[in-house]
Amino acid sequence: MRPALPLLLCLPLLACAQAVYEVPVATPAGLQAAASEIGQGAAPGRRNLSEDEAKAAITRVARRLAPAGTAVCQEIGRGAGCEWRFVYDPSTDLNAAATGEGVIVVQRGVADYARNDAEIAFVVAHEMAHHAADHVRSTQNRAQAGAALGGILASLAGAYAGLETGQLAQTASGVGAQLGVISYSKAQEREADVLGAAILHRAGYDIGEARDMLLTLARLSGRTETSRLSTHPAGPDRIASFDGAVEELRASNWRLAPRR
Ligand SMILES: [Zn+2]
Incomplete structure:
Protein backbone atom coordinates (compact mmCIF):
# COMPACT_ATOMS: atom_id res chain seq x y z
CA MET A 1 0.00 0.00 0.00
CA ARG A 2 1.46 3.36 -1.00
CA PRO A 3 -1.45 5.72 -0.55
CA ALA A 4 0.64 8.89 -0.88
CA LEU A 5 1.88 8.12 -4.39
CA PRO A 6 -1.24 8.82 -6.42
CA LEU A 7 -1.55 12.17 -4.69
CA LEU A 8 2.09 13.01 -5.35
CA LEU A 9 1.67 12.09 -9.00
CA CYS A 10 -1.53 14.01 -9.19
CA LEU A 11 -0.39 17.36 -7.85
CA PRO A 12 2.56 18.16 -10.11
CA LEU A 13 0.76 16.88 -13.19
CA LEU A 14 -2.48 18.67 -12.36
CA ALA A 15 -4.06 15.58 -13.83
CA CYS A 16 -6.86 15.54 -11.29
CA ALA A 17 -8.92 18.09 -13.18
CA GLN A 18 -12.19 16.62 -14.24
CA ALA A 19 -11.88 14.59 -17.40
CA VAL A 20 -13.81 15.62 -20.48
CA TYR A 21 -14.52 11.98 -21.21
CA GLU A 22 -13.84 9.33 -18.64
CA VAL A 23 -12.59 6.28 -20.43
CA PRO A 24 -14.07 3.04 -19.09
CA VAL A 25 -11.53 0.75 -17.39
CA ALA A 26 -10.29 -2.02 -19.67
CA THR A 27 -11.61 -5.47 -18.83
CA PRO A 28 -9.24 -8.45 -18.37
CA ALA A 29 -10.79 -10.08 -21.46
CA GLY A 30 -10.25 -6.90 -23.45
CA LEU A 31 -6.61 -6.71 -22.32
CA GLN A 32 -6.01 -10.31 -23.27
CA ALA A 33 -7.59 -9.89 -26.69
CA ALA A 34 -5.54 -6.76 -27.35
CA ALA A 35 -2.31 -8.46 -26.24
CA SER A 36 -2.87 -11.37 -28.58
CA GLU A 37 -3.81 -9.05 -31.45
CA ILE A 38 -0.54 -7.15 -30.95
CA GLY A 39 1.43 -10.40 -30.79
CA GLN A 40 -0.06 -11.79 -33.99
CA GLY A 41 0.91 -8.95 -36.33
CA ALA A 42 4.15 -8.50 -38.25
CA ALA A 43 6.77 -6.03 -37.06
CA PRO A 44 5.96 -2.52 -38.35
CA GLY A 45 7.93 -1.23 -41.30
CA ARG A 46 8.43 2.11 -43.03
CA ARG A 47 6.88 2.94 -46.37
CA ASN A 48 9.24 4.19 -49.01
CA LEU A 49 7.94 7.76 -49.21
CA SER A 50 9.83 10.74 -50.55
CA GLU A 51 9.88 13.79 -48.31
CA ASP A 52 7.39 15.52 -50.63
CA GLU A 53 5.05 12.54 -50.41
CA ALA A 54 5.29 12.46 -46.63
CA LYS A 55 4.53 16.18 -46.41
CA ALA A 56 1.66 15.89 -48.88
CA ALA A 57 0.09 13.06 -46.88
CA ILE A 58 0.32 14.97 -43.59
CA THR A 59 -1.07 18.13 -45.23
CA ARG A 60 -3.98 16.18 -46.74
CA VAL A 61 -4.84 14.68 -43.37
CA ALA A 62 -4.45 17.99 -41.49
CA ARG A 63 -6.80 19.77 -43.92
CA ARG A 64 -9.45 17.09 -43.57
CA LEU A 65 -9.22 16.94 -39.78
CA ALA A 66 -9.06 20.68 -39.04
CA PRO A 67 -12.81 21.50 -39.22
CA ALA A 68 -13.75 18.30 -37.37
CA GLY A 69 -11.19 19.05 -34.66
CA THR A 70 -12.51 22.59 -34.28
CA ALA A 71 -16.10 21.32 -34.00
CA VAL A 72 -15.25 18.74 -31.33
CA CYS A 73 -13.02 21.23 -29.48
CA GLN A 74 -15.84 23.80 -29.37
CA GLU A 75 -18.31 21.16 -28.24
CA ILE A 76 -16.00 20.24 -25.35
CA GLY A 77 -15.55 23.92 -24.50
CA ARG A 78 -12.19 23.48 -22.73
CA GLY A 79 -9.52 24.35 -25.29
CA ALA A 80 -8.06 27.81 -25.52
CA GLY A 81 -8.54 28.49 -29.21
CA CYS A 82 -9.73 25.45 -31.18
CA GLU A 83 -7.61 26.58 -34.14
CA TRP A 84 -4.67 24.62 -35.46
CA ARG A 85 -1.19 25.29 -36.72
CA PHE A 86 0.43 22.26 -38.28
CA VAL A 87 4.19 21.97 -38.35
CA TYR A 88 6.11 19.31 -40.27
CA ASP A 89 9.26 18.06 -38.60
CA PRO A 90 11.75 16.14 -40.78
CA SER A 91 12.74 13.75 -37.99
CA THR A 92 12.13 10.13 -38.94
CA ASP A 93 10.79 9.26 -35.48
CA LEU A 94 7.18 8.17 -35.18
CA ASN A 95 6.10 11.01 -32.95
CA ALA A 96 3.92 14.09 -32.84
CA ALA A 97 3.12 16.64 -30.17
CA ALA A 98 0.70 19.34 -29.16
CA THR A 99 2.93 22.17 -28.02
CA GLY A 100 0.49 24.94 -27.08
CA GLU A 101 -1.17 27.73 -29.08
CA GLY A 102 -2.90 25.14 -31.25
CA VAL A 103 0.45 23.99 -32.65
CA ILE A 104 0.71 20.36 -33.67
CA VAL A 105 4.14 19.12 -34.68
CA VAL A 106 4.06 15.98 -36.82
CA GLN A 107 7.28 14.13 -37.46
CA ARG A 108 7.99 12.54 -40.79
CA GLY A 109 8.11 9.08 -39.22
CA VAL A 110 4.34 9.25 -38.69
CA ALA A 111 3.79 9.24 -42.46
CA ASP A 112 6.55 6.66 -42.98
CA TYR A 113 5.08 4.10 -40.58
CA ALA A 114 1.41 4.73 -41.45
CA ARG A 115 -0.02 2.45 -44.10
CA ASN A 116 -2.71 4.92 -45.11
CA ASP A 117 -4.08 8.39 -44.35
CA ALA A 118 -6.39 7.08 -41.62
CA GLU A 119 -3.39 5.95 -39.55
CA ILE A 120 -1.74 9.36 -39.91
CA ALA A 121 -5.08 10.89 -38.94
CA PHE A 122 -5.13 8.83 -35.73
CA VAL A 123 -1.92 10.54 -34.58
CA VAL A 124 -2.95 14.06 -35.63
CA ALA A 125 -6.45 13.76 -34.11
CA HIS A 126 -4.90 12.50 -30.84
CA GLU A 127 -2.77 15.66 -30.63
CA MET A 128 -5.78 17.86 -31.47
CA ALA A 129 -7.57 16.18 -28.59
CA HIS A 130 -4.74 17.08 -26.17
CA HIS A 131 -5.36 20.72 -27.14
CA ALA A 132 -9.14 20.42 -27.07
CA ALA A 133 -9.18 18.87 -23.59
CA ASP A 134 -6.68 21.46 -22.34
CA HIS A 135 -4.06 18.87 -21.43
CA VAL A 136 -1.25 21.07 -22.70
CA ARG A 137 -1.66 23.44 -19.78
CA SER A 138 -0.91 20.67 -17.28
CA THR A 139 2.42 19.97 -18.94
CA GLN A 140 3.23 23.69 -19.25
CA ASN A 141 2.85 23.95 -15.50
CA ARG A 142 5.71 21.56 -14.84
CA ALA A 143 9.02 23.40 -14.79
CA GLN A 144 11.16 21.31 -17.12
CA ALA A 145 8.42 20.48 -19.59
CA GLY A 146 7.13 24.04 -19.52
CA ALA A 147 10.57 25.41 -20.37
CA ALA A 148 10.96 22.93 -23.24
CA LEU A 149 7.50 23.78 -24.59
CA GLY A 150 8.32 27.48 -24.43
CA GLY A 151 11.54 26.82 -26.34
CA ILE A 152 9.78 24.75 -29.00
CA LEU A 153 7.09 27.38 -29.52
CA ALA A 154 9.67 30.15 -29.74
CA SER A 155 11.71 28.23 -32.30
CA LEU A 156 8.60 27.47 -34.37
CA ALA A 157 6.92 30.87 -34.21
CA GLY A 158 8.56 32.14 -37.41
CA ALA A 159 7.70 28.94 -39.26
CA TYR A 160 3.94 29.25 -38.90
CA ALA A 161 3.49 33.03 -38.83
CA GLY A 162 0.90 33.99 -41.42
CA LEU A 163 -0.08 30.41 -42.25
CA GLU A 164 -3.73 29.56 -42.56
CA THR A 165 -5.28 26.49 -40.97
CA GLY A 166 -4.64 23.53 -43.21
CA GLN A 167 -1.29 24.76 -44.45
CA LEU A 168 1.81 23.00 -43.26
CA ALA A 169 4.71 24.92 -41.79
CA GLN A 170 8.12 23.34 -41.67
CA THR A 171 10.82 23.51 -39.04
CA ALA A 172 14.25 24.51 -40.26
CA SER A 173 16.28 22.21 -38.10
CA GLY A 174 13.79 19.89 -36.47
CA VAL A 175 12.66 19.87 -32.87
CA GLY A 176 12.74 16.08 -32.63
CA ALA A 177 14.49 15.40 -29.35
CA GLN A 178 12.72 18.23 -27.56
CA LEU A 179 9.36 16.54 -28.09
CA GLY A 180 10.48 13.80 -25.72
CA VAL A 181 9.99 15.97 -22.65
CA ILE A 182 6.31 16.55 -23.34
CA SER A 183 4.35 14.03 -21.37
CA TYR A 184 0.83 13.66 -20.11
CA SER A 185 -0.73 11.39 -17.54
CA LYS A 186 -1.89 7.98 -18.66
CA ALA A 187 -5.49 9.05 -18.08
CA GLN A 188 -4.97 12.05 -20.36
CA GLU A 189 -3.42 9.81 -23.03
CA ARG A 190 -6.42 7.48 -22.95
CA GLU A 191 -8.75 10.45 -23.06
CA ALA A 192 -6.88 11.94 -26.05
CA ASP A 193 -7.21 8.62 -27.91
CA VAL A 194 -10.96 8.63 -27.39
CA LEU A 195 -11.58 12.31 -28.13
CA GLY A 196 -9.32 11.79 -31.15
CA ALA A 197 -11.68 9.01 -32.26
CA ALA A 198 -14.59 11.45 -32.06
CA ILE A 199 -12.63 13.84 -34.30
CA LEU A 200 -11.81 11.02 -36.73
CA HIS A 201 -15.46 9.98 -36.85
CA ARG A 202 -16.56 13.56 -37.48
CA ALA A 203 -14.01 13.84 -40.32
CA GLY A 204 -15.32 10.63 -41.90
CA TYR A 205 -12.28 8.42 -41.29
CA ASP A 206 -12.75 4.71 -40.68
CA ILE A 207 -12.05 4.15 -36.96
CA GLY A 208 -10.99 0.53 -37.50
CA GLU A 209 -8.43 1.58 -40.11
CA ALA A 210 -7.12 4.44 -37.97
CA ARG A 211 -6.86 2.12 -34.92
CA ASP A 212 -4.19 0.10 -36.72
CA MET A 213 -1.78 2.90 -35.77
CA LEU A 214 -2.27 1.87 -32.12
CA LEU A 215 -1.15 -1.65 -33.04
CA THR A 216 1.91 -0.24 -34.81
CA LEU A 217 2.78 1.89 -31.77
CA ALA A 218 2.30 -1.08 -29.46
CA ARG A 219 4.47 -3.36 -31.62
CA LEU A 220 7.21 -0.74 -31.84
CA SER A 221 7.24 -0.07 -28.12
CA GLY A 222 7.21 -3.74 -27.19
CA ARG A 223 5.85 -3.09 -23.74
CA THR A 224 3.07 -5.28 -22.51
CA GLU A 225 2.35 -3.87 -19.06
CA THR A 226 1.56 -0.36 -17.93
CA SER A 227 4.00 0.49 -15.20
CA ARG A 228 3.24 3.10 -12.63
CA GLY A 244 -14.24 0.01 -24.82
CA ALA A 245 -14.68 3.75 -25.15
CA VAL A 246 -15.37 3.63 -28.89
CA GLU A 247 -18.02 0.98 -28.30
CA GLU A 248 -19.60 3.25 -25.71
CA LEU A 249 -19.42 6.27 -28.03
CA ARG A 250 -20.97 4.35 -30.91
CA ALA A 251 -23.82 3.27 -28.64
CA SER A 252 -24.46 6.89 -27.68
CA ASN A 253 -24.22 8.08 -31.30
CA TRP A 254 -20.86 9.76 -30.56
CA ARG A 255 -22.18 12.07 -27.90
CA LEU A 256 -19.31 13.35 -25.76
CA ALA A 257 -21.16 13.68 -22.47
CA PRO A 258 -18.89 12.70 -19.57
CA ARG A 259 -19.65 9.44 -17.78
CA ARG A 260 -20.98 9.73 -14.28
ZN1 LIG B 1 -0.63 11.95 -26.28
Missing part, protein backbone atom coordinates in the same frame (compact mmCIF):
# COMPACT_ATOMS: atom_id res chain seq x y z
CA LEU A 229 5.96 5.38 -13.92
CA SER A 230 5.60 5.04 -17.67
CA THR A 231 3.98 8.05 -19.30
CA HIS A 232 1.88 6.24 -21.90
CA PRO A 233 -0.37 3.28 -21.21
CA ALA A 234 1.21 0.10 -22.57
CA GLY A 235 -0.16 -1.28 -25.82
CA PRO A 236 -2.81 -3.75 -24.59
CA ASP A 237 -4.12 -1.30 -22.00
CA ARG A 238 -4.27 1.53 -24.52
CA ILE A 239 -5.99 -0.56 -27.18
CA ALA A 240 -8.49 -2.22 -24.84
CA SER A 241 -9.38 1.16 -23.28
CA PHE A 242 -9.80 2.66 -26.74
CA ASP A 243 -12.02 -0.19 -27.91
Whole structure:
Protein backbone atom coordinates (compact mmCIF):
# COMPACT_ATOMS: atom_id res chain seq x y z
CA MET A 1 0.00 0.00 0.00
CA ARG A 2 1.46 3.36 -1.00
CA PRO A 3 -1.45 5.72 -0.55
CA ALA A 4 0.64 8.89 -0.88
CA LEU A 5 1.88 8.12 -4.39
CA PRO A 6 -1.24 8.82 -6.42
CA LEU A 7 -1.55 12.17 -4.69
CA LEU A 8 2.09 13.01 -5.35
CA LEU A 9 1.67 12.09 -9.00
CA CYS A 10 -1.53 14.01 -9.19
CA LEU A 11 -0.39 17.36 -7.85
CA PRO A 12 2.56 18.16 -10.11
CA LEU A 13 0.76 16.88 -13.19
CA LEU A 14 -2.48 18.67 -12.36
CA ALA A 15 -4.06 15.58 -13.83
CA CYS A 16 -6.86 15.54 -11.29
CA ALA A 17 -8.92 18.09 -13.18
CA GLN A 18 -12.19 16.62 -14.24
CA ALA A 19 -11.88 14.59 -17.40
CA VAL A 20 -13.81 15.62 -20.48
CA TYR A 21 -14.52 11.98 -21.21
CA GLU A 22 -13.84 9.33 -18.64
CA VAL A 23 -12.59 6.28 -20.43
CA PRO A 24 -14.07 3.04 -19.09
CA VAL A 25 -11.53 0.75 -17.39
CA ALA A 26 -10.29 -2.02 -19.67
CA THR A 27 -11.61 -5.47 -18.83
CA PRO A 28 -9.24 -8.45 -18.37
CA ALA A 29 -10.79 -10.08 -21.46
CA GLY A 30 -10.25 -6.90 -23.45
CA LEU A 31 -6.61 -6.71 -22.32
CA GLN A 32 -6.01 -10.31 -23.27
CA ALA A 33 -7.59 -9.89 -26.69
CA ALA A 34 -5.54 -6.76 -27.35
CA ALA A 35 -2.31 -8.46 -26.24
CA SER A 36 -2.87 -11.37 -28.58
CA GLU A 37 -3.81 -9.05 -31.45
CA ILE A 38 -0.54 -7.15 -30.95
CA GLY A 39 1.43 -10.40 -30.79
CA GLN A 40 -0.06 -11.79 -33.99
CA GLY A 41 0.91 -8.95 -36.33
CA ALA A 42 4.15 -8.50 -38.25
CA ALA A 43 6.77 -6.03 -37.06
CA PRO A 44 5.96 -2.52 -38.35
CA GLY A 45 7.93 -1.23 -41.30
CA ARG A 46 8.43 2.11 -43.03
CA ARG A 47 6.88 2.94 -46.37
CA ASN A 48 9.24 4.19 -49.01
CA LEU A 49 7.94 7.76 -49.21
CA SER A 50 9.83 10.74 -50.55
CA GLU A 51 9.88 13.79 -48.31
CA ASP A 52 7.39 15.52 -50.63
CA GLU A 53 5.05 12.54 -50.41
CA ALA A 54 5.29 12.46 -46.63
CA LYS A 55 4.53 16.18 -46.41
CA ALA A 56 1.66 15.89 -48.88
CA ALA A 57 0.09 13.06 -46.88
CA ILE A 58 0.32 14.97 -43.59
CA THR A 59 -1.07 18.13 -45.23
CA ARG A 60 -3.98 16.18 -46.74
CA VAL A 61 -4.84 14.68 -43.37
CA ALA A 62 -4.45 17.99 -41.49
CA ARG A 63 -6.80 19.77 -43.92
CA ARG A 64 -9.45 17.09 -43.57
CA LEU A 65 -9.22 16.94 -39.78
CA ALA A 66 -9.06 20.68 -39.04
CA PRO A 67 -12.81 21.50 -39.22
CA ALA A 68 -13.75 18.30 -37.37
CA GLY A 69 -11.19 19.05 -34.66
CA THR A 70 -12.51 22.59 -34.28
CA ALA A 71 -16.10 21.32 -34.00
CA VAL A 72 -15.25 18.74 -31.33
CA CYS A 73 -13.02 21.23 -29.48
CA GLN A 74 -15.84 23.80 -29.37
CA GLU A 75 -18.31 21.16 -28.24
CA ILE A 76 -16.00 20.24 -25.35
CA GLY A 77 -15.55 23.92 -24.50
CA ARG A 78 -12.19 23.48 -22.73
CA GLY A 79 -9.52 24.35 -25.29
CA ALA A 80 -8.06 27.81 -25.52
CA GLY A 81 -8.54 28.49 -29.21
CA CYS A 82 -9.73 25.45 -31.18
CA GLU A 83 -7.61 26.58 -34.14
CA TRP A 84 -4.67 24.62 -35.46
CA ARG A 85 -1.19 25.29 -36.72
CA PHE A 86 0.43 22.26 -38.28
CA VAL A 87 4.19 21.97 -38.35
CA TYR A 88 6.11 19.31 -40.27
CA ASP A 89 9.26 18.06 -38.60
CA PRO A 90 11.75 16.14 -40.78
CA SER A 91 12.74 13.75 -37.99
CA THR A 92 12.13 10.13 -38.94
CA ASP A 93 10.79 9.26 -35.48
CA LEU A 94 7.18 8.17 -35.18
CA ASN A 95 6.10 11.01 -32.95
CA ALA A 96 3.92 14.09 -32.84
CA ALA A 97 3.12 16.64 -30.17
CA ALA A 98 0.70 19.34 -29.16
CA THR A 99 2.93 22.17 -28.02
CA GLY A 100 0.49 24.94 -27.08
CA GLU A 101 -1.17 27.73 -29.08
CA GLY A 102 -2.90 25.14 -31.25
CA VAL A 103 0.45 23.99 -32.65
CA ILE A 104 0.71 20.36 -33.67
CA VAL A 105 4.14 19.12 -34.68
CA VAL A 106 4.06 15.98 -36.82
CA GLN A 107 7.28 14.13 -37.46
CA ARG A 108 7.99 12.54 -40.79
CA GLY A 109 8.11 9.08 -39.22
CA VAL A 110 4.34 9.25 -38.69
CA ALA A 111 3.79 9.24 -42.46
CA ASP A 112 6.55 6.66 -42.98
CA TYR A 113 5.08 4.10 -40.58
CA ALA A 114 1.41 4.73 -41.45
CA ARG A 115 -0.02 2.45 -44.10
CA ASN A 116 -2.71 4.92 -45.11
CA ASP A 117 -4.08 8.39 -44.35
CA ALA A 118 -6.39 7.08 -41.62
CA GLU A 119 -3.39 5.95 -39.55
CA ILE A 120 -1.74 9.36 -39.91
CA ALA A 121 -5.08 10.89 -38.94
CA PHE A 122 -5.13 8.83 -35.73
CA VAL A 123 -1.92 10.54 -34.58
CA VAL A 124 -2.95 14.06 -35.63
CA ALA A 125 -6.45 13.76 -34.11
CA HIS A 126 -4.90 12.50 -30.84
CA GLU A 127 -2.77 15.66 -30.63
CA MET A 128 -5.78 17.86 -31.47
CA ALA A 129 -7.57 16.18 -28.59
CA HIS A 130 -4.74 17.08 -26.17
CA HIS A 131 -5.36 20.72 -27.14
CA ALA A 132 -9.14 20.42 -27.07
CA ALA A 133 -9.18 18.87 -23.59
CA ASP A 134 -6.68 21.46 -22.34
CA HIS A 135 -4.06 18.87 -21.43
CA VAL A 136 -1.25 21.07 -22.70
CA ARG A 137 -1.66 23.44 -19.78
CA SER A 138 -0.91 20.67 -17.28
CA THR A 139 2.42 19.97 -18.94
CA GLN A 140 3.23 23.69 -19.25
CA ASN A 141 2.85 23.95 -15.50
CA ARG A 142 5.71 21.56 -14.84
CA ALA A 143 9.02 23.40 -14.79
CA GLN A 144 11.16 21.31 -17.12
CA ALA A 145 8.42 20.48 -19.59
CA GLY A 146 7.13 24.04 -19.52
CA ALA A 147 10.57 25.41 -20.37
CA ALA A 148 10.96 22.93 -23.24
CA LEU A 149 7.50 23.78 -24.59
CA GLY A 150 8.32 27.48 -24.43
CA GLY A 151 11.54 26.82 -26.34
CA ILE A 152 9.78 24.75 -29.00
CA LEU A 153 7.09 27.38 -29.52
CA ALA A 154 9.67 30.15 -29.74
CA SER A 155 11.71 28.23 -32.30
CA LEU A 156 8.60 27.47 -34.37
CA ALA A 157 6.92 30.87 -34.21
CA GLY A 158 8.56 32.14 -37.41
CA ALA A 159 7.70 28.94 -39.26
CA TYR A 160 3.94 29.25 -38.90
CA ALA A 161 3.49 33.03 -38.83
CA GLY A 162 0.90 33.99 -41.42
CA LEU A 163 -0.08 30.41 -42.25
CA GLU A 164 -3.73 29.56 -42.56
CA THR A 165 -5.28 26.49 -40.97
CA GLY A 166 -4.64 23.53 -43.21
CA GLN A 167 -1.29 24.76 -44.45
CA LEU A 168 1.81 23.00 -43.26
CA ALA A 169 4.71 24.92 -41.79
CA GLN A 170 8.12 23.34 -41.67
CA THR A 171 10.82 23.51 -39.04
CA ALA A 172 14.25 24.51 -40.26
CA SER A 173 16.28 22.21 -38.10
CA GLY A 174 13.79 19.89 -36.47
CA VAL A 175 12.66 19.87 -32.87
CA GLY A 176 12.74 16.08 -32.63
CA ALA A 177 14.49 15.40 -29.35
CA GLN A 178 12.72 18.23 -27.56
CA LEU A 179 9.36 16.54 -28.09
CA GLY A 180 10.48 13.80 -25.72
CA VAL A 181 9.99 15.97 -22.65
CA ILE A 182 6.31 16.55 -23.34
CA SER A 183 4.35 14.03 -21.37
CA TYR A 184 0.83 13.66 -20.11
CA SER A 185 -0.73 11.39 -17.54
CA LYS A 186 -1.89 7.98 -18.66
CA ALA A 187 -5.49 9.05 -18.08
CA GLN A 188 -4.97 12.05 -20.36
CA GLU A 189 -3.42 9.81 -23.03
CA ARG A 190 -6.42 7.48 -22.95
CA GLU A 191 -8.75 10.45 -23.06
CA ALA A 192 -6.88 11.94 -26.05
CA ASP A 193 -7.21 8.62 -27.91
CA VAL A 194 -10.96 8.63 -27.39
CA LEU A 195 -11.58 12.31 -28.13
CA GLY A 196 -9.32 11.79 -31.15
CA ALA A 197 -11.68 9.01 -32.26
CA ALA A 198 -14.59 11.45 -32.06
CA ILE A 199 -12.63 13.84 -34.30
CA LEU A 200 -11.81 11.02 -36.73
CA HIS A 201 -15.46 9.98 -36.85
CA ARG A 202 -16.56 13.56 -37.48
CA ALA A 203 -14.01 13.84 -40.32
CA GLY A 204 -15.32 10.63 -41.90
CA TYR A 205 -12.28 8.42 -41.29
CA ASP A 206 -12.75 4.71 -40.68
CA ILE A 207 -12.05 4.15 -36.96
CA GLY A 208 -10.99 0.53 -37.50
CA GLU A 209 -8.43 1.58 -40.11
CA ALA A 210 -7.12 4.44 -37.97
CA ARG A 211 -6.86 2.12 -34.92
CA ASP A 212 -4.19 0.10 -36.72
CA MET A 213 -1.78 2.90 -35.77
CA LEU A 214 -2.27 1.87 -32.12
CA LEU A 215 -1.15 -1.65 -33.04
CA THR A 216 1.91 -0.24 -34.81
CA LEU A 217 2.78 1.89 -31.77
CA ALA A 218 2.30 -1.08 -29.46
CA ARG A 219 4.47 -3.36 -31.62
CA LEU A 220 7.21 -0.74 -31.84
CA SER A 221 7.24 -0.07 -28.12
CA GLY A 222 7.21 -3.74 -27.19
CA ARG A 223 5.85 -3.09 -23.74
CA THR A 224 3.07 -5.28 -22.51
CA GLU A 225 2.35 -3.87 -19.06
CA THR A 226 1.56 -0.36 -17.93
CA SER A 227 4.00 0.49 -15.20
CA ARG A 228 3.24 3.10 -12.63
CA LEU A 229 5.96 5.38 -13.92
CA SER A 230 5.60 5.04 -17.67
CA THR A 231 3.98 8.05 -19.30
CA HIS A 232 1.88 6.24 -21.90
CA PRO A 233 -0.37 3.28 -21.21
CA ALA A 234 1.21 0.10 -22.57
CA GLY A 235 -0.16 -1.28 -25.82
CA PRO A 236 -2.81 -3.75 -24.59
CA ASP A 237 -4.12 -1.30 -22.00
CA ARG A 238 -4.27 1.53 -24.52
CA ILE A 239 -5.99 -0.56 -27.18
CA ALA A 240 -8.49 -2.22 -24.84
CA SER A 241 -9.38 1.16 -23.28
CA PHE A 242 -9.80 2.66 -26.74
CA ASP A 243 -12.02 -0.19 -27.91
CA GLY A 244 -14.24 0.01 -24.82
CA ALA A 245 -14.68 3.75 -25.15
CA VAL A 246 -15.37 3.63 -28.89
CA GLU A 247 -18.02 0.98 -28.30
CA GLU A 248 -19.60 3.25 -25.71
CA LEU A 249 -19.42 6.27 -28.03
CA ARG A 250 -20.97 4.35 -30.91
CA ALA A 251 -23.82 3.27 -28.64
CA SER A 252 -24.46 6.89 -27.68
CA ASN A 253 -24.22 8.08 -31.30
CA TRP A 254 -20.86 9.76 -30.56
CA ARG A 255 -22.18 12.07 -27.90
CA LEU A 256 -19.31 13.35 -25.76
CA ALA A 257 -21.16 13.68 -22.47
CA PRO A 258 -18.89 12.70 -19.57
CA ARG A 259 -19.65 9.44 -17.78
CA ARG A 260 -20.98 9.73 -14.28
ZN1 LIG B 1 -0.63 11.95 -26.28
